Amino acid sequence: MPVVRRRSRPILSRLLALLLVVLAAGVVDARGATAATVSSTELTTGFALRSATGLADTGAAISQVGYGTAGWTPVTLPSTVLAGLTAAGVYQNIYFGQNLKSVPDLTGQNWWFRGEFTASALTPGQVYWLRFKGISYRAQIWLNGTQIDANAVGTMVAHEYDVTSLIRPGAANALAVLVTPPAHGCKDLSFCTVDWNPEAPDMNAGLWGRTLLDTTGPVALRDPYVRTVLPLPATNAADLTVYADAVNATNAPVTTTVSGTITKAGYPTVSFSQDVTLNAGERREIVFTPAAYPQLHLANPALWWPYQFGTPDLYRLSMSAATGGATSDTKSIDFGVRQFTDYRTTVNGTSFAGYKVNGQNILFRGGGYMWDLLQRWDTATNAAHIQYVKDMGLNTIRFEGTLGNEELYDMADKAGIMVMPGFVCCSAWEDDSGWSAEQAQVATASLDTQMRAMRAHASAFLWTYGSDQPPTAAHLTAYKNVAAALHWQNPTLDNVATWSNANAGMKMDGPYVWEPPVLWWDTTKAGSAFGTTGEEGTEAPPPLESLQKFLAPADQWPIGTAWNYHSGAPGSVFDNTTPYTTGLTSRYGSVASAAEYSKKSEVQNYENTRSFFEAWNAHEYTQSFGTIFWMLDSAWPSVHWNLYDYYFKPGGGYFGAKKANEPVHIAYDYATKKVFVVNSGLAARGGLTATASVYTIPDLAQKYTTQAAVTAPANASTQVLTIPALTGLSTTYFLRLQLKDAGGAVVSDNLYWYSTQADVLGNKSNWYRTTPKTYANLTGLNSLPSNSGVTAAATRTASGGRETVTITLTNTSATTLAFFLRPEVTAGNGGGEVAPVTYSDNYLSLWPGESTRITASYLTADLHGQAPYLRVRGYNVPATSAPLP
Incomplete structure (x- = not known):
């Protein structure tokens, strides 16, 4: 890291200056030594931003105290260029529809960040340090008229300077940073969103990390x-x-x-x-x-x-x-005192990595984290991500190139969430055979910076040097030398894709678009639940209320250009959701409106995501060793790849994951018709009983039932039943699985809807899709009679700024199922669901006469002054809304 040395001064004048300060400060410790001030101040306010185009003044002038910034855009650090311009209203509502297209390319010019701050008073022997946690991509840095770095390069490289000779103690100081943005197309060693959304028009140029002024002694x-x-x-x-x-x-x-x-x-x-x-x-x-x-x-x-x-x-x-x-x-x-170790197991002819923590096998299961497209985050947002990860029963977050949100690492430590950092795919990071000398230096400096920030965290269990492809031999050696010098204590992988490196230890064989649930279970298919996967996932359109926040009514239905703009990157194979919509209409029936599409997509998201995690969990330690769902969240409002949407409204995929990953769970294998009980804890559970029952639709006639005694060993999956071939079923039918303890209390309750016309996968397959040959017929769900007999009673308590609502739902109908019930706490009557929010269960179904109790928890502040209401609706249950007491 570059360090600016202090200017030399005549020894006598330095001694006199120090003596005067000592006499003035009078700060002397018990042994007679004078103590310097030890502090760290984040520089956030008092800054402004403007394009360097048309500005003739140099950094020497701009970094002078009192320099005029009339016409500049006020900005609060940390900030990218576009984040600052958006916060100031220069560009508005850029996530709505196709508004982002109206933002011009901001990378063809340099940008000045300039501000003033007051430095603490000088004490004897005190040193001032200026530290930048993240500048993208290249910068010239000036302080009080003096350039301290002519080429601070590397988005993920921290930069630190001894500025004691330049600081004006106890007075105003001026800092000016001239930023050169990264190139579009992921051509620099910067942050890169590859194909999951449009690129930010500024490529996230700016002071995206914290800027700190520290004081120490010598x-x-x-x-x-x-x-x-x-x-x-x-x-x-x-x-x-x-x-x-x-x-x-x-x-x-x-x-x-x-x-x-x-x-x-x-x-x-x-x-x-x-x-x-x-x-x-x-x-x-x-x-x-x-x-x-x-x-x-x-x-x-x-x-x-x-x-x-x-x-x-x-x-x-x-x-x-x-x-x-x-x-x-x-x-x-x-x-944390802990130790992660790795091992290898061969499955289907390929060597896969498995992991242990403190000697215990652990199946890592998680999602790929995305920060906001403009790299904006705050403590509340970070806390919501951790809260949702735990609520879904996940234990891991993957950071593929989205490195640097250190507060999130701290929260993961405290929550017991493992983190899997590494560099991004499909960009200059992996196109390393032609790197310049500067790029090679930036790459190792980036690893040094980010691994230093990560190595002390208990949550870090793995570092991946590459994603889709491993680095070239020379650069991989350089990376491993950095890790060795930093005493990295956790496993590493060269990359996470066996298609490019047979010994990678993880696969990335897709899919990345919707597949029927059977794919996850059929281990003859690419992407199914065998081995270890660095990522795979499907489209996941959000609930209607979220769609309405970023799409105009005419763009919500029929699906068109604006919808597709919120799918994947324009021009990529992911710039539409056709495979998803084809699956939905083929299986659940035709769609005539956005509301109907959302109603059915929520069911499909739940069904698919639940099956995804169930398959990986059920095969644990024999065939499967870890999985990352692509993606955990989305960088902006998206209709593709997320377990919860940009607005933190939990939907079908969220609750499907939550159901699959409950601590003790009973699951159905779509491929073999086996039933598994998965115990995800380190304590065995005995005295359990598993029941499987099959019902026709819409009359709920029971066509089959069986049960078995179950002992669920700790941290293991156990096959407990097999559903035989059955006759006399309706085309669409229900399979209900229940697991009860010795006292009859329900441990796991799981309802499946499937068809005598099963989904059949074709032989056509590529890196992102296995094309279905035929689809299941689930249209029988549309014949369920309307049920107006669901009642809801609720109580609400508040403590410490958080509210807890206890909801009792009862299906008073004697004949009709209440299918896919969705209780929601809303901000006001007819308002949006309060978010973030967690429920003990949701998207649940009640048999005639059944009742259940669930709880909801949220921050009072997230009601935004509105009175809380309880809205209840379901697939065949009309919506009702009532104030919460």
Whole structure:
């Protein structure tokens, strides 16, 4: 990283200046040493943005205090160019319809970010550091009239400067950054959205990461990290190795005492320390090993466990550097005592990677995270993502190139959600055979920056150097050298696609468009639930209420240009949802309106996503070892690839995933007609009974029923039943699976709708699709009689800004099923569903006379001042709305 050294001054004048400051400040520690201020201030306000085109002034002038910015666009950091212009109203409602097309290309010009800030007062020996967590793509940086970097390059590279000689302590300072945007078409080593939505018109140029002004004494600490090793298979001890970099910011040798403590409530405090002499300007890694510091061998540590496996316990590491007896810098992190290991198993002739945590097999299941198209996020948004991941029963988030949202990593640590970082596919990142020397340097610097940010996190379990294709040998070696130098403690993969690298350990064979549920179970088909997959998924049109937020009524139906613009990237094979719509109309019947399309698509999304996760879960550790659904969320309002939509309105795919991933679940295999019970926890469940019953539609006549006693071993899938070939069924029929405990309480309740005319997959297959040959006939659902006999009673409690609603739903009809019921807490009568929101269950069905109780939880603030209402509707249940008490 580039470092600007302080300007030299005559020794006498420096001593006099320091003496004056000491006398003025009067800050002296108990041993007589003067303590520098240790602080970190994020620079956010007081900045403005404008195109460099037509501006003749240089950085030397623009970075002077008092420079006039009349006509510039005010901007709050961090911000990309387009995010800043949109926030200021220069471009409006750009996610609606095709409005994004009206934004001009913003990459053909450079952009100035300029602002003023007040620096803290100077104390003796104090050093000022200017740190940029993310600039895209290239920048010239000026401070108070002086250029401190002529070429800060690399979107994912952090940049840090000692600016002590340039800062005006206790006074106004001016910072100016001239940004050169990345090239379109993913031609730079920048962020890239490949084919899942249109490119941002600015390619996310700007100061997208945090900008910080830090103060330390003469020695600064950087990147503390604790590597944890368990005596596997035992977990009753742990060896900790602590690393931190110490930086001497002076022009002379300095002796510093680097100390640390490890704390956790209820556990002994561990302390350690060593004296180090650093040469002038030296940056050195300081290491504390269990061999030299036996106290770093912990007995019976609290372990960090992923979600559904246990508690994600965290320890606190606090470190300090002292010079002359005074604190020079401090750093603290949370870390987990845990160990991820990998293994290989051959399935269908291919070697696949599996993973263990603390010696226990773990099936990773998750989704591919996308930040907003303009890279906007905040704490509430990050918290909603983590909340939804857990609510769906997922345990993993994949970051394919969307690296740098460090707050999300922190939240994942606390929630027990594993994270899978790596670089993006289909771009300059993978077109590395022709890299320039600068690009090669940017790539390794990017890895160094991002791996430093990730390595201390308990949630990080894997790093993938490539996605669809592995890096070339030379660059892969350079990457692995970076990981070794950083003591990366987790498994790595060269890439995640066996089609390009037979030893990758993961496959990426698609599909990426809709397939019938049987595909996930038929392990003769590409993309089915065998091995380990880095990603696969389907189109997922959002609920009607979300469509209405980004499409005009005429664009909602019939499907046309505006709809397709919100599918995949224009000109890609994903710029339409034809496979999805063909499947929907062929299976559920013709569609005449947006409302009808949404009603049926919600059912199809639920059915398909539930089956996806059920198949991967049911085959765990024998045929399947981990899966990532493409995608978790969408970068903008999309009709393709998401488990929940841009507005955080949970829909059919969300609740299908939630059902499939419940802690103990009973599931149906569409290919073999077997029934499985999957226990996702580390405690066995005995005394269970599984029941399978088949009913005709619409009369609900029971044509078959059977049951079996079940013991569900910990962290395992067990086959418990097989549904025989049946006769006398209606063309569309119901299969109801239930799992009850010894007391008769329902553990898992799962309703399937299928057909005597099964989905049949064809032999035509490519990297994104296996084309169905024939479709199931599910139109019998449309013959279900209307049911107006569903009643709803609710209570509401509020505490700490959060509300909990308990809802009791009853089907009072003596003859008619209430199918696919959707209770929603809305903001006002007829308003939108409050979001984000979690429900204990949803999109459920009630047999005649049945009743169920569910809970909903949300923040009061997300009602936006409206009174809460309960809306209830279903596939054959008319909508009702009533105020919540």
